[in-house]
Amino acid sequence: MPARRARGVSIEDVARAAGVSRQTVSNAINAPQRLRPETLDRVTELIREMGYSPDQSARSLRSGTRRIIAYTTPETDPANPNALMSGFLEALVAASGEVGYRILLVRPRPGQPQEKAIDEVIAGGGADAFLLSDVLDGDTRVEHLAAGGFPFAVFGRTGAGLPQSWVDLDSARAMADLVGLLAGRGHRHVGLLTMSLDQPWLRHRAEGFRAGVRGHGLTCVEATADDPESAVAAGRELLGGRPAPTALVVIDDWLAPAAYAAAQAEGLVVGADLAVAGFNDMPYAALLQPPLTTLRLPLRRIADALVGRLLTIIDDGVTPETGLLLPGEIVVRASLP
Amino acid sequence: MPARRARGVSIEDVARAAGVSRQTVSNAINAPQRLRPETLDRVTELIREMGYSPDQSARSLRSGTRRIIAYTTPETDPANPNALMSGFLEALVAASGEVGYRILLVRPRPGQPQEKAIDEVIAGGGADAFLLSDVLDGDTRVEHLAAGGFPFAVFGRTGAGLPQSWVDLDSARAMADLVGLLAGRGHRHVGLLTMSLDQPWLRHRAEGFRAGVRGHGLTCVEATADDPESAVAAGRELLGGRPAPTALVVIDDWLAPAAYAAAQAEGLVVGADLAVAGFNDMPYAALLQPPLTTLRLPLRRIADALVGRLLTIIDDGVTPETGLLLPGEIVVRASLP
Structure with missing residues (x-):
């Protein structure tokens, strides 16, 4: 040498x-x-x-290590970046920096499958481990990394038969807790404004909502929308039902402005006649009038847990046997009467 | 071998x-x-x-290359990440990915000077070049990289006697154009709500504002605020002056909600009695009521130009002799009568 x-x-x-x-x-x-x-x-x-x-x-x-974690950063709009994933990346940089690791951002070239971009990094010896986010059911990136035996962890969840090196928000529990908060404030009939997308995190939230409704002996109505305009219409449909729900839960904060607009169109004052609650605590949630009650993800705790799991895999060659669910935090603001 | x-x-x-x-x-x-x-x-x-x-x-x-650009990512709040810098990072990942480069995020360990973090990456052979942002006057990172002769470029500007491998928004021109837009709509006396921080980009904007006022034969008043509460007070002070300005320009979008609150407190309707314009086109600008007229940075063009300059330095060993100023785009929304 x-x-x-x-x-x-x-x-x-x-x-x-x-x-x-x-x-x-x-x-x-x-x-x-x-x-x-x-x-x-x-x-x-x-x-x-x-x-x-x-x-x-x-x-x-x-x-045995370059002290680099490769992160497959999800695409976003530079003019309107996804604040949740930007916040997660910030938490990840901080969490990995504290243990002497740096983050390498991996994005496939136009038209290149994700797995090929991953292979390029591994072939070039450019990282000790991979971190994935925005993981869908049957995600081929997870299967690819698992098949190759390369160290990886997932913000999200992996399926049965795959390495359980994942950390996620306990979305179902968080949503059930949100319904519990509404029940505690006297609401008996509540509405859910959801999306038609079958993403796992949306599914867990909807399941948690229904479990919360059952668990607290409430009744509920649901409607679906995938764009702001149809969301206002769907919100009005829910609010126009008889009996009318006294609270609307939106499955993602981006639907909250539509819920507010639907309330206004139905002559209801949010925070007085109607409760509205969201999910994700996006930065604009606090700026809405009235400010939105919503669910904040513990991004730094998630990042710390993911980095900890990666170090165990890299240093000790041990993959965790079960995934890790972390609790969210309900941020109560004036949108609840 | x-x-x-x-x-x-x-x-x-x-x-x-x-x-x-x-x-x-x-x-x-x-x-x-x-x-x-x-x-x-x-x-x-x-x-x-x-x-x-x-x-x-x-x-x-x-x-001669590992095809990695090290980026000293600025610290932010995971619960409320800086959307402008998140958008820039997204643009940078896309721009560098198209020419086969990846981004390595560099953040000093707690208490570690930025220059030491830079040295660690260089010593480890972990990158072909550095990219810096949030560059202040006399930034020691710039001087350090220049002294070491390591390839680098700057989103922002470098001082005289330093390599001119920088790309920046032409903030002064953009702000003068914004004043020109107000002059074209008949405003003769305008206010600027600015900050006491002496950051170069804020200085360029204030200079551009004043140049625009002079150039269009207007008059102006200015006030300074560094937090939302004092910004409302400063806005009211400007609006209460005689003659009262018919337009308020805020040096950064974060001051716009305060300008709106000041207008309301003074009995003025934004978009009818008073024009308000901002800078940065943060995602919430479009959500304000009325939506905010503001200046959008060409983040992708800036990222493309920076990556192009870095490749010229890495591949040809040639450092550009002058910096590059790119124009912004005024996004006109209902906050202008």
Whole structure:
């Protein structure tokens, strides 16, 4: 294994200049957490100044890790980015940074299947593990990573027979709790405005809503909408029913403005005549008039748990036997009378 | 240079299995854009299945690049992420992905200076270039990268005597255009609600506002606020002046709700008695009542230009001699009478 690189600076040269051992220089690159901050600073500064370039493959073989988590970042609209997933990425950067890992963003080229983009990163030795989000039923990325035996974890859930290296919000419980809050405030007949999409997280929320209604001895009506206009119409249909629901739960915050508009059209004042509650606590939820009661995801706790699971897989080769469900937090605002 | 890796699979083994040349396997890793998609897919699949691990340092020496851009992602609140910077990151992932580059997110460990985090990435050979954003006057990260001669570019601007590898919104021009729009609608006396922070982008906007006022022969008043409460008070102070401004420009969209509240407190209807315009086109701008006229940044064009500049530096070793200013887009909504 050549210690001397193309530019002629060896690890011994750096060690001599820094007045430390070869092992200390190696630690500065492969295990920075083992060094005192002052030593680490001095050595990394010299590595940069002297232009020392470590042998990456040798480094990988020695330390078994590049300390990089590849994250398949979901596509969004730059002019209106998904605040939930932006917040999750921020939590992930913070959580992984605390244990010395960095996040590599992976996005397929136009027309390239996700699995091929994943293979490119693995083939190039560019990451120690993968993290997936927005995982659907029978997600081929999960099956692909599981088949290849490459370390991975999922924000979401994996199916039976697959590695259970996942962490998710307990959406059903959160939604049942939201219904419980409404029952506690005296509501007996409640409405759910939902979407026709069969995404697992929407399904868990709807199931939780129904379980909450049953559990608290309430009755309910449901309607479906996939765009703002039809959501207003669906909201009016629910509110115009007899008996009329005294509370509307929307399955995602984006439907709340439509629920507010439907209430106004039916002559109802949200927060007085009608309760409205949402899900996700998007930044605009607090800006609505009245501000929206909604369910906040514990993004940092989710990210911490995912990174912890990945480290167990990377360092110990142990995959968790069960997934992990974390509780949400109901943020009560003036949309509830 | 050893072709055979620890796990015993060589590049020749993969080439033989795929029925392609050694060079084609190398291209699949180092220059995927040179291969037909079907070939690339077949080879990367075999690389993964056979467990072939290329020699990263040899690869770097051959191709001169790891095809990774390190981005010092600014810290934000996971519960309320900065939509502008989330949108920029999305644009950056898309722009770099189209030329075969991936984004590595770099965040200093708690208490670690930014320069040390940068050095760690460079020392580890983890990126071909750096991209910085949220660059302040005399930003030490810029000076550090410039001193080290490492390829970098800046969303923002760099000072005199530093490499001019930057791309920015022409904020002054954009703000002057916004004032021009108000002048065209008959406004003669306008107000600016600004912040006390001396960030370059805020300074450029304020300068542009004043230049627009002078250029169109208007008069103006200004007030400063750094939190929502004092912003309402500052807005009321401006609106209570004699002569009263007929239009309020806020230097950042976050001040718009305060301007709306100030108008209401003064008995003015925004969009009828008073014009309000903002800057950044944050997602909530369109949700305000009335929806806010504001300035949208061309995030994808900025990201494309930055990635283009980085490739010129990485591939040709040529640093642009001047920075690049791109125009914004005024999004006219009902907040203007």
